[in-house]
Amino acid sequence: MTPLNIINEITAAFGADMVSVEGYGNRIMVKATLEALPYVTSFITKRYNGALATMHAADHLRSDRKAFTIYVVIDIASMDLYVMVEADVPEKPGRYNSLTPMIHSANWYEREIADMFGLIPVGHPDLRPLVLYDNWPTEFHPLRKDTDGRPLKVMTEYPYRMVEGEGVFEIPVGPVHAGVIEPGHFRFSVAGEPVINLEIRMGYVHKGIEKISERMTYSHGVILAERISGDNGMAHATAYCQTIEQIAGIKIPERADYIRTVFLEMERIYNHLGDVGGISLDTAYNVGAQHAYIIRERMMQLNECVSGSRLLRSINCPGGVRRDLTKDDISKIRTTLVKAKLDFQDFVGLVGKEPSIMDRVETTGRLSTEAARSLNVVGPGARASGINRDVRRDHPYAAYRDLSFVVHVLKEGDVNARMKVKIAETYESMSIIEQALDKIPEGEIRTSLAEIPPGRTGLSLVESPRGELVHWILSDEGGRPFRHKIRDPSFCNWLAMEQATPGNIVPDFPLVNKSFNLSYSGNDL
Amino acid sequence: MFDSLKKGYLKKGVVTGDYPGTPLKAPEKLLGKPVVFDKSRCGDCRACIDACPSGAINDRVNISLGRCVFCGACAEACPEAIRMSSEFELASRAKPDFDVEAAGRAMERKTSKAFGRSLAIREVDAGSCNGCEVEVNALSNAIYDIERFGLHIVASPRHADALLVTGPVTRNMERGLIQSYRAAPEPKMVIAMGACAITGGIFRDSYAVLNGVDSLLPVDVYIPGCPPRPQAIIQGIMIAIDRWEAKRF
Numbered sequence: 001m002t003p004l005n006i007i008n009e010i011t012a013a014f015g016a017d018m019v020s021v022e023g024y025g026n027r028i029m030v031k032a033t034l035e036a037l038p039y040v041t042s043f044i045t046k047r048y049n050g051a052l053a054t055m056h057a058a059d060h061l062r063s064d065r066k067a068f069t070i071y072v073v074i075d076i077a078s079m080d081l082y083v084m085v086e087a088d089v090p091e092k093p094g095r096y097n098s099l100t101p102m103i104h105s106a107n108w109y110e111r112e113i114a115d116m117f118g119l120i121p122v123g124h125p126d127l128r129p130l131v132l133y134d135n136w137p138t139e140f141h142p143l144r145k146d147t148d149g150r151p152l153k154v155m156t157e158y159p160y161r162m163v164e165g166e167g168v169f170e171i172p173v174g175p176v177h178a179g180v181i182e183p184g185h186f187r188f189s190v191a192g193e194p195v196i197n198l199e200i201r202m203g204y205v206h207k208g209i210e211k212i213s214e215r216m217t218y219s220h221g222v223i224l225a226e227r228i229s230g231d232n233g234m235a236h237a238t239a240y241c242q243t244i245e246q247i248a249g250i251k252i253p254e255r256a257d258y259i260r261t262v263f264l265e266m267e268r269i270y271n272h273l274g275d276v277g278g279i280s281l282d283t284a285y286n287v288g289a290q291h292a293y294i295i296r297e298r299m300m301q302l303n304e305c306v307s308g309s310r311l312l313r314s315i316n317c318p319g320g321v322r323r324d325l326t327k328d329d330i331s332k333i334r335t336t337l338v339k340a341k342l343d344f345q346d347f348v349g350l351v352g353k354e355p356s357i358m359d360r361v362e363t364t365g366r367l368s369t370e371a372a373r374s375l376n377v378v379g380p381g382a383r384a385s386g387i388n389r390d391v392r393r394d395h396p397y398a399a400y401r402d403l404s405f406v407v408h409v410l411k412e413g414d415v416n417a418r419m420k421v422k423i424a425e426t427y428e429s430m431s432i433i434e435q436a437l438d439k440i441p442e443g444e445i446r447t448s449l450a451e452i453p454p455g456r457t458g459l460s461l462v463e464s465p466r467g468e469l470v471h472w473i474l475s476d477e478g479g480r481p482f483r484h485k486i487r488d489p490s491f492c493n494w495l496a497m498e499q500a501t502p503g504n505i506v507p508d509f510p511l512v513n514k515s516f517n518l519s520y521s522g523n524d525l
Numbered sequence: 526m527f528d529s530l531k532k533g534y535l536k537k538g539v540v541t542g543d544y545p546g547t548p549l550k551a552p553e554k555l556l557g558k559p560v561v562f563d564k565s566r567c568g569d570c571r572a573c574i575d576a577c578p579s580g581a582i583n584d585r586v587n588i589s590l591g592r593c594v595f596c597g598a599c600a601e602a603c604p605e606a607i608r609m610s611s612e613f614e615l616a617s618r619a620k621p622d623f624d625v626e627a628a629g630r631a632m633e634r635k636t637s638k639a640f641g642r643s644l645a646i647r648e649v650d651a652g653s654c655n656g657c658e659v660e661v662n663a664l665s666n667a668i669y670d671i672e673r674f675g676l677h678i679v680a681s682p683r684h685a686d687a688l689l690v691t692g693p694v695t696r697n698m699e700r701g702l703i704q705s706y707r708a709a710p711e712p713k714m715v716i717a718m719g720a721c722a723i724t725g726g727i728f729r730d731s732y733a734v735l736n737g738v739d740s741l742l743p744v745d746v747y748i749p750g751c752p753p754r755p756q757a758i759i760q761g762i763m764i765a766i767d768r769w770e771a772k773r774f
Contacts, residue, residue: 131697133697134697135696136696142733147732148732149732150696150732151732175698176649176650176701176705178680178681180648180658180661180662180678181650181658182650182653182655182658183650183651183701203697204652204697204698204701205652205653205692205695205697206652206696206697207652207693207695207728207731207733208728208731208732208733208734209728209731211731211732212731216578219576219598220598223578223579223594223596223598223727224578227594227654227656227727227728227751228654229654229655230653230654230655230656230657230659230752231655231659233656274662290666290667291537293663293666293667294537294540294667294668296666297668297669300663304552304554304555304754305552306554307554308552308555308556308597308609309555309556310659310660310754311656311752313556313595314595314596314598323554520655521652521653521654521655
């Protein structure tokens, strides 16, 4: 199967009056009519085993198109190919046929579009607001170009799903939690100890990042991108920069690619260490947790030492990186990693055979392969449920093409499997850094960026510690994005938590939560 | 169990640092407080003002630490006049912003005497990017171990003497924050941590945020940073309970 085959097959299946298909490099662009959109997208995802990478809208009312446009990006990992389907939705009546009945993972995307643009997906099973609830006026749609300012408050009621029956109780948790974590609301319906339904309500940390990004120049935007989800800032910034570089059509110096790779893996290490430590802590095995936290702290101190920021901020810029690695830095990274590896082995030896941990993590929070595939779960959560995907291997970016690593996949899908995947990936990251430091070429770290042409789209996928994240930018005049779509891995994975939790007892929920370790800020934007 | 003891305690030894008992020299590369070291070179090029993503530099080239996200873009745009120092102990009772009037208005202090020896802190995330949470969590690890100062991070605002608020206060968290504040028993104080919580930071003036905690609650101490390092948070809390100037650690 080649991209050309796919182009021909799509055209043959729908006919030239329904779709027009073109291919550029590893992208296929499909323009579909609004009626054909659900059928075209589900045809492509099913036939070529594609995953919904992102779905979003843009407001083109003021341009020649005089309509909103819906963009659907489908990722065909086996061929390193992206199919982008777009269809115009006229302002009146502002409706389109929902994709969700055919592609379940489109659920939250369509709700988000309804919030942000006011376009209604007809046939969607759950049309409650996703982020603009409680006191937002229903006619306020922030990403429309003519919307500005803060609207007045109105009072509305958010309807929860009710589970009724004898002995069924509801436990509302959050938004302010007991631990030091971000705000979100979990509503458990329980019969005795076991959870029979979990409803997750997000949106508490919605800051309007996509709208802010539209007023920011690209050099400012990368600093905003680092603050989409703080502990995945390096990955977000890399995706943002790669998108701009793609639009500008430039190649960054090889040394910059290697430096990005090193820092991306350092980010993965400190994140995974926090997660496995957190799982240990939530089973009340504090000694193990502190063990992991000490290594994590040493890694963060290393981050600060070599980059100036504990969270690896201010490294990326469109066109390369701002901070070089000196010989001294490289040797610091090497020596710290050697020690961290030994300590990590100690930690794994401790938690791996501690019955008090194994008893809690095995078979807890199981996510089946089918559920994970149908919800398009990404990252370590997907790999622990038997889905073999990793952007670093499937769509190599930065220096990953030159480095060898194994993608660890397990079948069980429980907390234990997710912990094991994260442990294996931590070792893998250490090895990737060592390889990258061995191979790092000399030279420039930054190329200058010429004017970014308006009206072009760029797309970049990056494997962050939480999984694949997507940045999609349509450029505008004045060196700013016309529309910047950010899709954090958490946006895909929150719904998986709703699937993985029922059947477990309430005290195991923190473990399930920690094993996914999702971002609230990245989800709510 | 025996293994845990052996590997967990005996082999490790003491890892806890001695800050602030012993002052700390931050790494050279640290992106700390931006310093305009040579104002005489400032003309009207506006290079630093245009480079700043969060509007932290005004027309007179004063830098507001409350808006600064410590990205170093200004120092890069104008290395002749601005550099990033490695200074990180930046917390203060006065609001670190341009507005001189606001800066002069230190909060009335009636409460801090009551908390002379210890403090129960509830962290409330009012819309942060989770960077601040990473650093607050680090305070409890064995290396910083803030419990040794009598500082506790508690699970509910009802147990708290102080709210440590992060994030620009999103519209959706407004109610949650007010309710948390009301739930905390008197006397209580509020510490605003990070650029977002002080002025809204990089998210300032978005349709969904309120530009900082003091638009809603009285704030006692401001801790600049994006996010502040753990030591900077310790300094801020110590200021809040009057132990910093007196060096009672």
